[in-house]
Amino acid sequence: MLQVDDIHVYYGGIHALKGISLKVKERQIVTLIGANGAGKTTTLRSIVGLVTPKSGKITFNGKEIHRLKTHEIMRLGIGISPEGRRVFPNLTVLENLELGAYHRPPQEFKKDLEWVYSLFPRLAERQKQLAGTLSGGEQQMLALGRALMSRPQLVLLDEPSLGLAPLVVEEVFETIKAINEQGSTILLVEQNAMAALHVAHYGYVLETGRIVLHGTGEGLLKDERVRKAYLGE
Amino acid sequence: MTTKIFLQQLSNGISLGSLYGLVAIGYTMVYGILRLINFAHGDLLMVAAYTAIYGITLFSLPWYVSFPLAIIITGIIGILLDKCAYKPLRDAPRISLLISAIGASFLLENLALVIIGGVPKAFPRPEVFAKVIEIGGIRIQMLTIYTPIITLILLFGLLYIVFHTKVGKAMRAASVDFETTRLMGIDLDRIIAFTFLLGSSLAAAGGVMWAMKYPQVNPFMGVIPGLKAFIAAVLGGIGNIVGAVLGGFLLGLGEILLVAFMPEMAQYRDAFAFAILILVLLFRPTGIMGEPLVDKT
Numbered sequence: 001m002l003q004v005d006d007i008h009v010y011y012g013g014i015h016a017l018k019g020i021s022l023k024v025k026e027r028q029i030v031t032l033i034g035a036n037g038a039g040k041t042t043t044l045r046s047i048v049g050l051v052t053p054k055s056g057k058i059t060f061n062g063k064e065i066h067r068l069k070t071h072e073i074m075r076l077g078i079g080i081s082p083e084g085r086r087v088f089p090n091l092t093v094l095e096n097l098e099l100g101a102y103h104r105p106p107q108e109f110k111k112d113l114e115w116v117y118s119l120f121p122r123l124a125e126r127q128k129q130l131a132g133t134l135s136g137g138e139q140q141m142l143a144l145g146r147a148l149m150s151r152p153q154l155v156l157l158d159e160p161s162l163g164l165a166p167l168v169v170e171e172v173f174e175t176i177k178a179i180n181e182q183g184s185t186i187l188l189v190e191q192n193a194m195a196a197l198h199v200a201h202y203g204y205v206l207e208t209g210r211i212v213l214h215g216t217g218e219g220l221l222k223d224e225r226v227r228k229a230y231l232g233e
Numbered sequence: 234m235t236t237k238i239f240l241q242q243l244s245n246g247i248s249l250g251s252l253y254g255l256v257a258i259g260y261t262m263v264y265g266i267l268r269l270i271n272f273a274h275g276d277l278l279m280v281a282a283y284t285a286i287y288g289i290t291l292f293s294l295p296w297y298v299s300f301p302l303a304i305i306i307t308g309i310i311g312i313l314l315d316k317c318a319y320k321p322l323r324d325a326p327r328i329s330l331l332i333s334a335i336g337a338s339f340l341l342e343n344l345a346l347v348i349i350g351g352v353p354k355a356f357p358r359p360e361v362f363a364k365v366i367e368i369g370g371i372r373i374q375m376l377t378i379y380t381p382i383i384t385l386i387l388l389f390g391l392l393y394i395v396f397h398t399k400v401g402k403a404m405r406a407a408s409v410d411f412e413t414t415r416l417m418g419i420d421l422d423r424i425i426a427f428t429f430l431l432g433s434s435l436a437a438a439g440g441v442m443w444a445m446k447y448p449q450v451n452p453f454m455g456v457i458p459g460l461k462a463f464i465a466a467v468l469g470g471i472g473n474i475v476g477a478v479l480g481g482f483l484l485g486l487g488e489i490l491l492v493a494f495m496p497e498m499a500q501y502r503d504a505f506a507f508a509i510l511i512l513v514l515l516f517r518p519t520g521i522m523g524e525p526l527v528d529k530t
């Protein structure tokens with residue numbers, strides 16, 4: 001479904017991605033783990049066209065997307081919950097969700113909204129509240145819900161568990177699994193390597209702009225190096 | 234001063250203020266989305282006024298065709314202004330944008346000077362607006378009555394668009410976060426173009442009414458009302474649409490009443506407006522209705 005082929009990204013003189021290649025197959029959960037500054041967010045930003053790789057190729061459903069504009073890429077069927085949530089604080093919960101569905105046919109809206117509300121009942125209770133006044137966890141749910149409102153084939157999640165209480169983290173991962181079982185393909189960026197590898201079918205380990213390891217979720221969980229570096233053993 | 238004269242002045246103040254307000258909306262909308270003071274905005278009054286004149290004199294259109302046409306054309310010129318002067322600078326530092334705005338303003342003024350010339354042109358005043366009526370002993374021109382009414386109608390129309398339509402939602406989203414707006418699959422450039430279209434059309438409506446009020450049109454006619462409207466936008470709280478209109482009303486009323494109560498101060502009218510600007514910036518930079526705006530990345 002998604003294929004990233006040897007992309008290089010520079011920020012001025014900083015060589016942030018030094019040849020990243022990865023594949024996300026339909027109906028999988030694929031996770032990208034790595035330390036701070038490894039290049040996880042940069043990888044997602046390249047996929048959605050917010051940064052342009054200097055070289056390399058990105059294809060989505062067989063179509064080259066790395067030269068398209070961001071809104072064109074998203075309309076192909078990609079949804080994202082960006083790093084730091086980025087809900088629109090001056091808009092209500094409902095308006096945020098409506099924006100998530102911006103390019104969907106209007107007659108689908110009610111159905112999609114009900115689906116998102118069934119995943120996050122909390123959002124239904126607070127639909128008239130300004131998103132800026134939600135708690136951090138609620139904002140995270142809103143960012144996730146907003147990404148799902150476009151009924152994307154591929155969902156990109158950048159650290160959805162950041163800053164959440166342990167119980168809520170568990171909930172978020174349950175939801176990710178549920179969404180996946182309902183047919184969405186997911187590329188999940190996480191600091192919480194343990195939880196991410198548990199839900200993921202496949203994983204990539206990123207270190208200073210390079211992929212140093214990849215394998216099935218289970219395989220990586222057992223890997224000596226992963227356990228040392230990311231699971232703190 | 235008699236009550237009669239006072240009421241007369243009051244109506245003048247409201248009418249002048251609503252013109253400031255109409256033009257101020259454009260400043261505030263563009264600021265809200267680009268964090269840019271669009272210094273070329275005032276010149277759109279001049280563009281609209283000339284376009285309306287030529288519609289009538291060159292193409293013999295009736296005013297009720299020529300005026301709306303001038304408003305639409307000016308709206309489109311607003312979009313072109315963004316495309317040529319601001320869009321290439323989207324990722325540039327804010328100060329480059331500001332310099333470009335000042336350049337665009339000079340360009341418009343001097344283009345008009347070269348093409349049309351500096352001799353003021355008389356603006357046609359249709360009978361509907363020029364007619365004078367008497368209410369309770371005070372004589373008022375219909376234009377004075379229509380101006381605030383038209384302003385309020387346009388204001389409510391605009392508020393409807395911004396708060397109750399899909400594109401309005403996208404505008405409000407873009408005013409806080411460009412990147413995330415694009416991540417919603419929204420074509421940001423179209424949203425910005427639409428913002429310029431709305432703001433410039435309102436300025437054009439203001440320009441046509443301004444030209445009827447002061448029917449001498451010249452290439453620099455937009456400068457002073459433009460600056461006054463900018464002050465009104467800051468006074469109301471820049472970024473806030475209702476605030477812009479409120480600021481416009483207050484400034485217009487303030488100016489007229491200053492002159493009415495202290496005729497000897499008449500020549501300080503503009504100084505009074507700029508003093509207000511300085512005071513607001515010193516003591517309440519967010520204006521009357523503004524909330525502190527976050528700096529956008």
Ligand SMILES: Nc1ncnc2c1ncn2[C@@H]1O[C@H](COP(=O)(O)OP(=O)(O)OP(=O)(O)O)[C@@H](O)[C@H]1O
Nearest residue numbers: 011014016034035036037038039040041042043191
């Ligand atoms: N806009 C930018 N300008 C300059 N350097 C940047 C920029 N964005 C990221 N970088 C650098 O690129 C590298 C990768 O950053 P990135 O945000 O992709 O890391 P990350 O893996 O998502 O980290 P984290 O887990 O902390 O979110 C870092 O060294 C970072 O400092």
Ligand SMILES: [Mg+2]
Nearest residue numbers: 040041042083
């Ligand atoms: Mg990151």
